[in-house]
Amino acid sequence: GAAQAAKAAVNYTPTKADYQKVYNRIAEIMDDAGEYDDGSYGPVLLRLAWHASGTYDKATNTGGSNYATMRFDPEALHAANAGLAVARGLMDQVKREFPWISYGDLWTLGGVAAVQEMGGPKIPWRPGRIDGYARDATPDGRLPDAAQGAGHVKEIFARMGFTDQEAVALCGAHALGRCHRDRSGYDGPWTFSPTTFTNDYYTLLFDESWVWKKWGGPKQLEDKKTRSLMMLPTDYVLTQDTHFKKHAKAYAADSALFFRDFSAAFARLLELGVPFAAAEPWEMRSLDEQK
Ligand code: ZEM
Numbered sequence: 001g002a003a004q005a006a007k008a009a010v011n012y013t014p015t016k017a018d019y020q021k022v023y024n025r026i027a028e029i030m031d032d033a034g035e036y037d038d039g040s041y042g043p044v045l046l047r048l049a050w051h052a053s054g055t056y057d058k059a060t061n062t063g064g065s066n067y068a069t070m071r072f073d074p075e076a077l078h079a080a081n082a083g084l085a086v087a088r089g090l091m092d093q094v095k096r097e098f099p100w101i102s103y104g105d106l107w108t109l110g111g112v113a114a115v116q117e118m119g120g121p122k123i124p125w126r127p128g129r130i131d132g133y134a135r136d137a138t139p140d141g142r143l144p145d146a147a148q149g150a151g152h153v154k155e156i157f158a159r160m161g162f163t164d165q166e167a168v169a170l171c172g173a174h175a176l177g178r179c180h181r182d183r184s185g186y187d188g189p190w191t192f193s194p195t196t197f198t199n200d201y202y203t204l205l206f207d208e209s210w211v212w213k214k215w216g217g218p219k220q221l222e223d224k225k226t227r228s229l230m231m232l233p234t235d236y237v238l239t240q241d242t243h244f245k246k247h248a249k250a251y252a253a254d255s256a257l258f259f260r261d262f263s264a265a266f267a268r269l270l271e272l273g274v275p276f277a278a279a280e281p282w283e284m285r286s287l288d289e290q291k
Pocket of ligand 1: 046
């Protein structure tokens, strides 16, 4: 196929050092965001990695990051993916410099770089994804809908093969980034430090009082005190559902536990549906560690 042809053309098996170079370039681009959002492309790159992977269906072993099918319509146009053209465009810059990397490896490595460079835990990662075709894409509707309740969140994450605990840990990524009116229709950040990976998402969920925002947009909550933070209906259910609440409380109380569980769940998310060769995952080094 195309992937083999590309590999033969460069006639070279990339090493860990080569992937570290890609990681470094992504990390540089991420920081070079100027006035964009909160000054970092990290959150939107993380969202790309998540949406590329979160289409996985365990029962049929379809979807996931392997074929990077979001490059093609109609998946690129799925409502859930609104705004991710920004992230794909940045990744295309990197791809031009390192043409040997597959899009699935590139996008998931972008998620790893985003988490690590924004101060999060190390995410074990390995290459092995191959570029697929539009016909490998999964139907619309596999990613979670923020307007729904606890049952929907459980069902969507269980379909990917995740437990409630893993679902709660993964949602802690909302410590990062923000909602955009012109993308999802929702508006605002979840935390006061949207470019730093923390467990603030959980502490804020429990420590602030959340009230429905009175506005013309979709149903979302705002914190009563400052009215500058937001929660989606699916975020708020982590405080309402008994099982979700137990884990969310634990992550609010113990940042190290959250970092550990997020790392494990996110590493697994990035590998869903990917038939790897035997190689063990690597730990890529942050820019700071290479100074
Ligand atoms: Zn999100 N997410 N997400 N998420 N997400 C948004 C933004 C970001 C849900 C969701 O509907 C939305 C996970 C889980 C879930 C990130 C990472 C991860 C936005 C705002 C919405 C509406 C999009 C916009 O307007 O730009 C729902 C319903 C989820 C589960 C129930 C998981 C899991 C994630 C990673 C592990 C990130 C980083 C953002 C911020 C993007 C940005 O551009 O700032």
